Structures are given as C-alpha cells and as structure tokens.
Amino acid sequence: MSIFVQLIINGALLGGMYAIVSVGLTLIFGIVRIVNFAHGEFLMVGMYAAYLLSAKFGLYPYASALPVTMLLFGLGAVVQRVIIQPLLSADEHIQIFATVGLSTALMNLALLIFGADLYSVPASTAQHTITIAGLTLVIGQLAMFACALALATGLHFFMKSTVLGRAIRATAQNRNAALLMGVRVERIYVIAFGLGAACVGLASALVMPLYPVTPTIGAYFVLTAFVVVVLGGMRSMYGAFWGAMLIGLVDSLSGYYIAPDLKEVVYFAIFLVILIFKPTGLFGLGAGAEGSA
Amino acid sequence: MIAVDSTTHAAESQRPKLTSRLTEPRVYCALAALSLLLIIPAISGSTFVVHVFVTICVFGALSTAWNILGGYAGQLSLGHTAYYGIGGYTAALLLQHFGLSPWLGMPVGAVLAAAASLGIGYLCFRLKGPFFSLATIAFLEVIRLLAIHFNGLTGGSAGLVVPLNIGWAWMIFREKFNYLYIAFGLLVLCLALSLAIRNSRLGYYLTAVRERDNAALAAGVNITSVKLAAMSISAALTASVGAFHAMYLTFLEPETLFSVSTSIEVAMFALIGGLGTVAGPLLGTVLVMPLAELARGWLGASANGLHGFVYGTVLVLITLTVPGGLVGTFGRRFAALIDRLPGGGRRRSEVAARAPANISGALGAPILSARDLVKNFGGLVAANNVSLTLHRGEILGVIGPNGAGKTTVFGLLSGFLQRDAGAVEVIDRDGISRFPDTPDGFARLGVGRTFQIVQPFGKLSVLENIMIGAFLRHPKVEDARAAALRVAKLVGLEDVRHVEAGTLPIGGLKRLEVARTLATEPSILLLDEVMAGQSQADTQRMVKLIREIRDSGVSVIAIEHNMQAIMNLSDRIVVIDSGRVIAQGAPQEVVREARVIEAYLGKDFAYAQGL
Numbered sequence: 001m002s003i004f005v006q007l008i009i010n011g012a013l014l015g016g017m018y019a020i021v022s023v024g025l026t027l028i029f030g031i032v033r034i035v036n037f038a039h040g041e042f043l044m045v046g047m048y049a050a051y052l053l054s055a056k057f058g059l060y061p062y063a064s065a066l067p068v069t070m071l072l073f074g075l076g077a078v079v080q081r082v083i084i085q086p087l088l089s090a091d092e093h094i095q096i097f098a099t100v101g102l103s104t105a106l107m108n109l110a111l112l113i114f115g116a117d118l119y120s121v122p123a124s125t126a127q128h129t130i131t132i133a134g135l136t137l138v139i140g141q142l143a144m145f146a147c148a149l150a151l152a153t154g155l156h157f158f159m160k161s162t163v164l165g166r167a168i169r170a171t172a173q174n175r176n177a178a179l180l181m182g183v184r185v186e187r188i189y190v191i192a193f194g195l196g197a198a199c200v201g202l203a204s205a206l207v208m209p210l211y212p213v214t215p216t217i218g219a220y221f222v223l224t225a226f227v228v229v230v231l232g233g234m235r236s237m238y239g240a241f242w243g244a245m246l247i248g249l250v251d252s253l254s255g256y257y258i259a260p261d262l263k264e265v266v267y268f269a270i271f272l273v274i275l276i277f278k279p280t281g282l283f284g285l286g287a288g289a290e291g292s293a
Numbered sequence: 294m295i296a297v298d299s300t301t302h303a304a305e306s307q308r309p310k311l312t313s314r315l316t317e318p319r320v321y322c323a324l325a326a327l328s329l330l331l332i333i334p335a336i337s338g339s340t341f342v343v344h345v346f347v348t349i350c351v352f353g354a355l356s357t358a359w360n361i362l363g364g365y366a367g368q369l370s371l372g373h374t375a376y377y378g379i380g381g382y383t384a385a386l387l388l389q390h391f392g393l394s395p396w397l398g399m400p401v402g403a404v405l406a407a408a409a410s411l412g413i414g415y416l417c418f419r420l421k422g423p424f425f426s427l428a429t430i431a432f433l434e435v436i437r438l439l440a441i442h443f444n445g446l447t448g449g450s451a452g453l454v455v456p457l458n459i460g461w462a463w464m465i466f467r468e469k470f471n472y473l474y475i476a477f478g479l480l481v482l483c484l485a486l487s488l489a490i491r492n493s494r495l496g497y498y499l500t501a502v503r504e505r506d507n508a509a510l511a512a513g514v515n516i517t518s519v520k521l522a523a524m525s526i527s528a529a530l531t532a533s534v535g536a537f538h539a540m541y542l543t544f545l546e547p548e549t550l551f552s553v554s555t556s557i558e559v560a561m562f563a564l565i566g567g568l569g570t571v572a573g574p575l576l577g578t579v580l581v582m583p584l585a586e587l588a589r590g591w592l593g594a595s596a597n598g599l600h601g602f603v604y605g606t607v608l609v610l611i612t613l614t615v616p617g618g619l620v621g622t623f624g625r626r627f628a629a630l631i632d633r634l635p636g637g638g639r640r641r642s643e644v645a646a647r648a649p650a651n652i653s654g655a656l657g658a659p660i661l662s663a664r665d666l667v668k669n670f671g672g673l674v675a676a677n678n679v680s681l682t683l684h685r686g687e688i689l690g691v692i693g694p695n696g697a698g699k700t701t702v703f704g705l706l707s708g709f710l711q712r713d714a715g716a717v718e719v720i721d722r723d724g725i726s727r728f729p730d731t732p733d734g735f736a737r738l739g740v741g742r743t744f745q746i747v748q749p750f751g752k753l754s755v756l757e758n759i760m761i762g763a764f765l766r767h768p769k770v771e772d773a774r775a776a777a778l779r780v781a782k783l784v785g786l787e788d789v790r791h792v793e794a795g796t797l798p799i800g801g802l803k804r805l806e807v808a809r810t811l812a813t814e815p816s817i818l819l820l821d822e823v824m825a826g827q828s829q830a831d832t833q834r835m836v837k838l839i840r841e842i843r844d845s846g847v848s849v850i851a852i853e854h855n856m857q858a859i860m861n862l863s864d865r866i867v868v869i870d871s872g873r874v875i876a877q878g879a880p881q882e883v884v885r886e887a888r889v890i891e892a893y894l895g896k897d898f899a900y901a902q903g904l
Contacts, residue, residue: 035423086613092422093369097564098612100371100557105605111598215598219553223434226427265438268431275428276416 002134007252009135015248016145019241020206021221022228023151024199028076030235031172031192034084037099040222041106042197046072046204047213048110054121054208061121062143065205069198076197080190088189103218110215118212126209144206151199152241159237168192172235223264227271318634323572327484331477334470343469345586350476351538352582356562356574357483358530361490363560364569366523367503368418371426371556372433373531375413376406378440378550380532381539382447385455388463395464399536406532407525414524418517430553437551452546455539464540472541479537480575483530488571490526494764494773499523500569501750501761508748511707513736513765513813554601561608567618576619581607645782646775649766652722652816652846656686659720660848661740661817666705666715668872675701677872678715683817688839688849690863690880692856694893698872699852700745703821706850707742708732722816736765741815743806745822745852751795755786758794758805762812777812784808784838799826804835811842818842820851824858836862860884868892 025039036042046068053064083102087095126140159165170178171188179185211217228247232239247267254266314320334346359373383405384398393401417428440447447453459465466472490496498519501509506516539545549555565581567573585600592599615622631637661683668676675698683689693699704710706717709732719727721738729735735742741762750758759777760770767773781787784804789797794805803823810818820839824832836858843849853859859866859880866883868876870892876883883889 035427037423083609083613090612090616093363093367093568094612094616096369096423096426097561098609101561101605101608101612103605104554104557105602105609108598108601108605112596112602116597223430227431230424230427259442261442262438265435265442268435268438272416272428272431272435275424275431276419 003256006135007256008249009137011249011252012245013138013141013145013248014251015245016141016148017203017207017210017244018224018228018247019148019244020144020151020203021200022225022232022240022244023148023155023237024196024203025225025229026232026235026237026240027155027199028193028196029229031168031196032080032084032088032189033172034095034099035226036196037096037222038079038103038106039200039225040218040220041103041110042072042075042200042218043204043207043221044110044213044215044218045075045106046201047208047211047217048114048119049201050205050208051119051121051213055119061126061205061208064208065202068205069201072201072204073194073198077190077194079197080193084193085186085189107215107218114215116214118214120212121208138210140206140210144203147202147206148241148244151202152237155199156237164191224267227267230271230275316636318631318637319628321636322631322634327481330480331473334473340469341590343473345583345590347469347472347476347541348586349578349582350473350480351534351541352559352562353575353578354476354480354483354534355531355559356566356578357480357487357571358527358534359559360563360568360570360574361487361499361530362520362523362527364563364573365490365496365499365503366520367499367569368520368524369422369426369560370429370524370527371553371560372413372429372431373527373559374535374551374553374556375429375433375436376410376528376531377535377538377555378436378547379406379409380535381545381550382440382453383532384536385453385539385545386446389453389456394462395536395540396462399533402532402536403529406535407529410524410528411521414521415517418520430556433551433553433556437547440547440551447547448545450546450548452544455543455545457543464537465543475537476541479534483534484571484575486526486530490523491571492770494768494770495519495522497757497761497764497770497773500753503569504750504752505748507709507732507744508750508809509761510709510732511736511742511744511748512762512809513733514761515731515733558604561604564618565607565611567620567622567624570618570620570624572624573618573620580619643778644775645778646767646772648779648845649814654685654724654846657684659683660685661706661720661850662718663702663706664716664718666702666717667713668701668705668710669713674872676705676712679705679869679872679874680715681867681874681877683848683850685848686843686846687864688843688851688862690859690866691850691852691869692854692859692866693869697869697892699869700821701872702869703742703819703850703852706735707740707819708735709742719817736813736815739814739816740819741810741813741817742819743810743821743823745825747799747802747806749794749797749802749805751793753794754791755794755797755801755805755808756781756790759786759808759812762809763814765813776814777808780808780812783811783841785834800828800831803827804831807835807838816847818847818849820849820853822852822854824853824855832858 021043025036028034028036049068049071050061050064053059053067054061079102083098087098126143128139129136130139159169167183168188170181171183171185175185224247228243229240231243231246250267250270251263255263258266330346330350334343355377362368362370380399380402383402384395387393387398387401388395413432417425420428441449457465459467464475498509498514501512501514502516502519509516562577562581563574564577566575566577581604584603588596588600611618659682663679663681666676666679679702691699691702701710705712708729716728719729719738719740721727727738729738750761756777759780760773763773763776767776781790784807786801786804786808789801797805803826807820807823824835827835832855839849839851839862851859851862863880866877866880867874868883868889875888875892876886
C-alpha cells in the first residue's frame with residue numbers, strides 16, 4: 001500500500017515536470033496555431049544556458065531561471081519573427097517542415113558544439129529528498145510542481161485580466177476580427193511565441209538540476225509534452241496541467257507494474273487512442289467550440 | 294423500364310509506343326541522368342564513391358516511396374522508418390532463423406509493412422496536418438520501444454548481426470559494386486511505380502484529395518481507400534528498400550532502423566526536390582545526401598552533428614524561399630528547355646469524347662425522393678421534415694430566403710450532411726431503388742452536386758479539374774481526358790483548359806464547378822447557385838446549358854437566388870423557409886402564394902399588398 005501511495009506521489013510530481021515543460025507548447029499552439037516541433041530543442045537550449053551559467057559563473061541553477069527565461073523569450077520572438085511569421089498563411093506541411101527543420105538544426109548545433117557528452121550541474125539541494133509520513137519527496141520535483149501550478153495559474157489570470165492578455169485571446173479566437181479591432185496581430189504573435197518559449201526557459205532552469213543535458217534531451221521530453229498537450233485539449237492551460245498529471249501517474253505506475261522500458265509505450269498508446277477517438281482531448285473544449293484543431 | 298446506353302465512347306488510345314517515346318528528349322534525358330548513378334562510380338572505382346552512390350540510391354528510393362504518400366496524397370508521415378525497419382528486421386530474422394534468402398524476405402517484409410501501414414493509416418487518417426504527423430511519430434516510437442523490449446527476438450539495443458553468407462542468393466558481396474546494382478534496381482522500381490501512379494487515376498485522385506477533400510468526395514472519390522492505397526504502396530516499397538539496406542549494413546539496431554531523424558531526412562529530400570513531383574525526391578537526395586556522406590568521410594567524428602545542422606538549416610531555408618522545392622519551382626522552365634532538344638515539343642493530339650448516350654426512361658417517374666429529412670445544428674433546426682420528389686427529366690427550382698436551409702437540404706440530398714432522421718431514395722441507372730449514405734456513394738449512383746462556395750483543385754489545370762470528375766466513369770487517363778475535353782467545350786472553358794484553376798475569375802470557377810460535376814455523367818444534377826456572380830450573358834448561357842443537360846435526360850435540382858432565371862428555367866418550384874417546405878408547384882402559381890411573399894418580403898408587405 002505504501003508503495004502504491006509513493007508511486008502516486010511520484011507520479012504527481014513527475015506530472016508537475018511534464019506540466020511545466022508543456023505549458024509553453026499549449027500557449028504557442030493555442031494562440032499562433034502552430035505545432036512547434038522545435039519545442040524540445042528550446043528546452044535543450046535553455047538547459048545548456050543554465051549549465052553554462054552555473055559552470056562559468058557559478059550561478060545556482062534556480063538563480064539562472066530569470067536570465068534563461070529572458071534568453072528563451074528572445075529566441076522565441078526571433079523564431080516567430082523570422083521563420084513562423086512569413087509562413088503563417090503557407091500550407092500546413094510547410095509549417096511542419098519549418099519547425100521540424102529548426103528542431104533538427106538546433107539539436108545538431110548542440111551536438112557540434114558540446115558533443116554527445118552529458119553535462120550536469122552540481123546542485124545538491126535540488127536532489128535531496130525529504131521524508132514526510134514515510135513518503136520520500138525530491139525537493140527539486142516539489143519545486144517544479146509548485147512552479148508548474150503557479151505558472152498555469154499566473155498565465156490564466158494574465159490572459160483573463162490584463163489588456164495584453166485579452167488582446168492575445170482575441171487574436172487566438174479570430175485573427176481577422178482582432179486585426180479589425182486594432183490589435184497589432186503580428187506583434188501579439190511575436191509576444192505569444194516569446195512567452196511560450198519563456199515558459200520553456202523557466203522549465204529548463206528547473207529541470208537542469210535533476211537531468212543531465214545532452215543534445216537529444218529535447219527529443220526525450222518533447223513527445224511527452226505533445227502527449228500532454230493533446231490530452232489537455234490542445235489549447236487549455238488547465239487541460240494541459242491535468243493531462244500532465246495523468247501522464248505522470250501512468251508513467252510512475254506502469255513503470256512499476258508493467259515494465260520500466262514499456263512505460264512510454266503505455267502512454268503513447270493512450271495518446272494514440274485519445275488522438276484517434278477523442279481528438280478534442282480529455283479535458284478540452286467540446287468539438288466545434290472555437291474551431292476544432 | 295430504363296435502358297441506359299453505357300458505352301463510354303473511349304477515345305482512340307493515344308499512348309505512344311514505348312520505342313517511339315525513347316526519342317522524346319524528356320525520356321532520353323531522364324534515362325541518361327539516371328544512368329550517371331551507375332557510370333560515375335564505375336569510372337571512379339573507389340569503394341567510398343560506390344558507398345556514397347549506394348546510399349544515394351537507397352535514400353532516393355526511400356524518398357521516392359515516401360513521396361507517394363507525403364507528396365501525392367499530402368499526408369506528412371514522419372514515422373516512415375517504421376516500414377523501413379519492419380522490412381529490414383523481417384529479412385534479417387527470416388535469414389537468421391530459417392535460412393531464408395533475403396530475396397524472399399524482402400517481399401515478406403513488404404507485405405508485413407503494407408499490412409501494418411493499413412492499420413496505422415486507418416487510425417491516423419482521422420487526424421489532420423500536424424496531428425497526423427505526430428501520430429505517425431508516436432507509432433514509430435511505440436514500434437521502436439517494442440523492438441528494444443523484445444530483445445529475445447530482435448537482439449534489442451545490443452543489435453543483430455546478419456549472418457554473412459556471401460553471394461547473390463544472400464545479397465551480401467565482397468565486391469561492393471554488386472550492391473549498387475541492387476540499390477539502383479530498387480530506385481528504378483520506386484521511380485517507375487511513382488511515375489505510373491502519377492499518370493494514373495490513383496495519382497489524380499490523390500492530388501484531388503490533397504487539394505480539397507470535399508470536391509474529391511463530390512467527384513465520387515472514396516478518400517480513405519485512395520489514401521490507404523498510397524500508404525500501403527509507399528510502405529511496401531519502403532520495406533523492400535529497408536530489407537536491402539539491412540543486408541548492406543549487415544547490422545541492425547532499433548535506434549537506427551526505427552529512427553525519427555531518418556524519417557525526417559527522407560521527407561526532407563522530397564521537400565527540397567519538390568513534393569508531389571516524380572523526379573523531386575531523387576533530385577533532393579542527390580543534391581544533399583553526398584554533402585553529409587562526404588562530411589562524414591572526411592571530417593569523421595569531429596564533424597558529428599554538422600550534417601544534421603546543415604540539413605535542418607537547408608530545410609528551414611527551403612520552406613522560406615522555395616516551398617515548392619526545386620522541381621516544383623523550376624521544373625516547368627527546365628522542361629521547356631529540354632523540349633527544345635531534338636525530337637522534342639511533340640504535342641499530344643487532343644480528341645474530345647462523344648457525348649454519352651441520352652439517359653432514357655419514363656419521364657415523370659420519381660428518380661430522387663427525400664422523405665421527412667431532419668437536420669439539427671445544436672439548437673437550430675436547419676431542416677424540419679423536408680420531403681420532396683424529383684421527377685425524371687424535370688428541372689426543379691429550390692428557392693427561399695437567406696438562411697432558409699436550402700444548402701442544408703442539398704447537403705442531405707448528396708450525403709455531405711448526415712441526416713438526423715428521414716431517408717433519401719435514389720433510383721439508379723438500372724431502375725433499382727437505393728439508399729446511399731456517403732457523399733462518394735451518392736456520386737457513384739449518379740447524383741452530382743456543385744458547391745455554392747466554389748471548390749476548385751487550385752493547383753491543377755482546368756482540364757485536370759474536370760478529369761477528376763470524368764474518372765468516375767472513365768478509369769483510363771486518356772478516356773478521362775477526352776471526356777473532360779468534351780465537357781470543357783460544353784460549358785465554354787475550352788480556351789482556358791490549360792490554365793491553373795486557382796487563377797480563374799469567379800464566373801469561370803462557377804462554370805468549372807458545373808463542368809467537374811457534369812464530367813461524372815450524373816443522372817441527377819444538384820446545382821447550388823451556379824448563376825451567382827455571373828454576368829448577364831453568362832447567365833443566359835448557363836440557362837441554355839442547363840436546358841441542354843436536361844434534354845439529354847438528366848434531372849436537375851437548382852438552388853438559385855436569381856429569380857428571373859430560376860422562374861424561367863424551372864418546371865416546378867419548391868419554396869423552403871426556416872427549414873420547412875412552405876410551398877411547391879408551377880413557378881407562376883408559387884410566386885402568388887401569400888406564404889411565399891411573406892417569407893421573402895415580410896408580413897407587412899404581404900398585408901399592404903392585400904394578400
């Protein structure tokens with residue numbers, strides 16, 4: 001029984017990590033309507049940045065969260081401006097190729113610069129565990145869980161209550177109508193893409209103490225992030241959060257009860273079943289609301 | 294009883310003989326260029342050059358096979374190495390456990406991969422765009438993880454070494470050049486199939502599905518089955534190449550055989566060369582692949598990641614600059630240059646088919662009956678117990694104010710909308726009563742429809758657009774072309790038949806809608822506001838055309854807002870308002886009915902007129 005409870009706790013904490021990695025993807029898809037296949041590589045760039053800040057300047061990974069987040073905002077904004085913007089009205093397959101190409105280029109650039117070696121930061125506190133009522137909790141995972149919750153809530157209120165947030169939502173719902181109402185749509189897209197990337201920046205500073213960075217770390221996380229976003233109904237922040245929790249639990253339980261190397265098979269299977277039979281996601285809006293994806 | 298003359302009046306076969314085609318510059322230039330893939334390595338003699346050319350042939354073949362699905366059908370599979378891996382493992386395992394020659398393992402792998410692709414395709418084709426791509430990646434990952442997990446069978450992550458029996462029977466050689474013969478053969482096989490599909494009904498249908506699935510459905514195309522056909526052919530070819538490549542590499546591991554990045558590379562070569570073109574995928578491979586191989590050969594491990602970086606960058610640049618790829622962007626100009634060579638510039642003679650025989654049968658008998666059709670959109674009742682009957686040989690006008698539900702009724706009569714209740718009965722050409730329920734099913738039974746919002750296949754020429762319709766009754770390309778030419782003349786699109794359809798003005802597009810539908814040789818024609826946006830002269834012409842169509846035995850239902858034209862044209866009028874049939878009868882009677890005037894002009898007007 002205690003093993004089961006521990007697995008549930010582990011799953012929820014793992015879910016916190018998947019949530020924080022996926023929030024940015026949801027944001028970008030929800031607003032710019034682009035599936036960013038380079039999302040994982042954004043995470044990788046952020047992790048290398050956090051690693052360098054820690055190795056060269058001795059910055060504690062959590063302290064690098066601010067500069068890394070800003071850096072990623074810039075990266076996202078530039079990518080939107082230079083690559084995505086000109087392709088907004090292009091065929092869908094061209095958009096897919098563009099972000100897939102970006103993903104390939106970034107991953108191999110990292111391989112070229114850093115090689116295939118693992119780099120990790122010596123961050124003792126984040127890897128420490130605390131024990132509450134016989135349950136073991138990793139501090140770094142707790143921090144991620146709290147940040148994921150705070151980020152999802154914060155973004156929710158930002159979208160709901162600020163002028164910029166409203167403009168972003170208006171653009172997401174109907175680009176042309178927003179344009180006619182005087183919203184500077186192109187700038188909104190740049191901000192939205194930047195924000196989405198910034199969320200990954202925050203995530204990378206939090207993930208860095210727990211996972212060593214390699215050029216392929218993005219590929220490791222990104223498919224899970226896609227699973228989470230699809231489960232969450234593509235555009236809903238809370239949907240993504242609950243999707244992440246579900247995948248965290250599936251990950252933790254199937255890793256223990258089925259086989260550690262098949263846990264991904266289990267959640268990809270769930271992903272495919274949901275994508276195919278309920279394409280609006282588990283926690284998503286009903287079909288037809290806001291135009292289905 | 295109804296007797297339909299079903300002779301199709303096929304045009305004389307105009308396909309030139311193979312030997313005479315060899316003197317066409319496009320053919321001999323292509324063959325010469327292709328033979329360079331053998332000649333260059335033969336001259337150089339270096340094993341490294343041979344290796345590079347084997348790899349070019351392998352990836353050129355993979356990319357050509359991918360293009361059948363990704364280019365022709367527009368389904369961007371990024372998990373295509375699943376089939377490559379299935380082919381490789383099947384051949385290797387059959388060899389290892391049963392001593393079966395890879396020449397036999399290859400077709401077994403192809404069949405397995407085709408079967409797997411049918412399952413994957415059936416599920417994934419419900420998804421669109423990036424979600425289809427994601428699902429194919431997810432399937433690839435599942436297969437890869439399973440291959441690692443069941444290491445008793447596959448050798449798992451540690452890999453599997455192919456038993457090294459030398460000789461042609463075992464597809465393993467000391468002399469590297471022998472590999473090139475096989476790789477080249479596979480490439481030619483893929484190219485030949487790709488070319489054959491391009492110039493067949495399947496090829497046209499795939500393009501139609503990629504461009505506009507609704508218009509393809511209206512032309513009687515069964516979308517799922519043509520996509521599955523493309524998927525399974527593509528998968529079988531990919532698996533065959535995979536089987537050979539496994540023998541060539543002699544070592545199999547899940548990471549390389551089921552690699553996402555290889556899948557992306559294969560798709561990328563096709564994009565660079567030109568998606569949906571025959572030569573594009575090979576051209577893309579020839580241009581980009583050697584760069585990577587040379588970098589790997591010269592710089593070794595220090596250049597790890599360089600080729601991938603170049604690939605990714607090239608990919609992004611291509612999407613931003615020449616998204617049509619090299620062949621798609623420059624192909625036409627290049628072909629014009631080639632045509633200046635000796636033997637070039639021959640034009641295909643164009644012969645229009647004769648008109649199909651008139652549809653005979655008892656005039657006035659019901660041919661299409663809708664009974665108590667109901668359709669709700671959320672809380673809105675768009676069709677509320679609509680019943681109407683079309684009689685053979687009549688023109689039935691459907692009128693009603695905006696938002697009355699006319700187009701909804703059309704959707705129900707052609708299978709594009711699923712009815713909530715009621716039934717649609719169609720009498721087919723043999724006089725048998727049928728109840729079709731899919732759009733393509735309606736089309737095949739002879740119910741042709743046009744769309745109010747025109748649905749051209751924008752990148753195809755006008756004639757090709759019409760051919761998509763003509764294929765329904767004329768499976769052969771030449772016959773379909775002749776039939777399409779006949780229809781183009783009939784509707785007055787003959788002069789613009791080679792123009793890209795997307796560039797036509799609205800009047801031309803409306804006529805193209807009619808033409809594509811007429812080319813399906815329907816016995817029942819549903820016209821949705823085909824006169825809107827036409828000039829006065831064009832309207833006259835359309836009225837005349839619709840009468841001619843009717844006189845050939847076709848029964849017509851027309852939705853129209855142009856009152857003068859529809860009153861003039863129709864034998865009978867049905868008036869729809871708020872989803873109900875409120876009146877029907879001869880045109881002159883219907884317009885005098887108080888309810889009709891009220892529906893159009895409001896109660897007050899009706900009252901003021903003392904009606």
